Amino acid sequence: MNDKLKILIADDHPLLRQGLLYIINKNENFNIVAEASDGQDALNLIREKKPDITILDVQMPKLDGFEVAKIIIKERLATKIIFLTMFKDVELIKKVFDLGIKGFVLKENAVNDIVNCIESVSEDKFFISPQASDILLKQKEQKKKPEDDLLTPSEKKIINLIAQDKSSKEIAEELFISVKTVENHRSNICKKLGITGNSALLIYALKNKISEKS
Numbered sequence: 001m002n003d004k005l006k007i008l009i010a011d012d013h014p015l016l017r018q019g020l021l022y023i024i025n026k027n028e029n030f031n032i033v034a035e036a037s038d039g040q041d042a043l044n045l046i047r048e049k050k051p052d053i054t055i056l057d058v059q060m061p062k063l064d065g066f067e068v069a070k071i072i073i074k075e076r077l078a079t080k081i082i083f084l085t086m087f088k089d090v091e092l093i094k095k096v097f098d099l100g101i102k103g104f105v106l107k108e109n110a111v112n113d114i115v116n117c118i119e120s121v122s123e124d125k126f127f128i129s130p131q132a133s134d135i136l137l138k139q140k141e142q143k144k145k146p147e148d149d150l151l152t153p154s155e156k157k158i159i160n161l162i163a164q165d166k167s168s169k170e171i172a173e174e175l176f177i178s179v180k181t182v183e184n185h186r187s188n189i190c191k192k193l194g195i196t197g198n199s200a201l202l203i204y205a206l207k208n209k210i211s212e213k214s
Helices: 014-025 039-049 065-074 090-098 107-122 130-138 146-150 153-163 168-175 179-193 200-207
Strands: 005-010 030-036 053-057 080-085 103-106
Touching (some): 014 030, 014 107, 030 039, 039 053, 053 065, 053 107, 103 130, 107 130, 153 168, 153 200, 168 179
Parallel strands (some): 080 103
16 A cells, blocks of 8 residues: 555565564555665665665675665665664664664564564654663763753753653643754753764763753
8 A cells, every 4th residue: 555654674684584574564554665685785675666664784795784874865765764783782873873863673672673663763753672772771870970060950851851752842842842942952952061963962861861950
């Protein structure tokens, strides 16, 4: 059906690919239009089939997931990307979100997480496998961070809402303020913490549950 989400899966492990195909095909809102076992085939099929969602293995022959993603972005191909990986690494997660990619699924949890991830990414929301999110949280230092004192109670509340994957519009509605005010807070927080980049504030928020007390 035309209203189904068109999905492409690229992974060089046939068993995992078949498992994902089985799970995804059970959802009546999804339509798998192609599958690939290497990055070059994936790229060619993306150009041809124009999927709404592309699921990319990070490590593949010919072109890896990052190389494919960068070409997708450069060519402005209209597909949203989900990265699939076995690696639990904070720097890898940051690298993924710095590219503007919103889906990150660990292979060990792919069967359980992939449908939720597809639904979230299709709505332009972030999704990280809970185990990967836990890795970010464990990076937090136990002692109080100096930057905590730099932020106002309102800014701390906004960071905690960002960690819950709330959009600026959702935060504005929850706090009864304007979207412009939320965006101003985001900008001020980044300046105070000295962070830049598409994903920097999200990564910081996920890693740091801040006390909202003054």
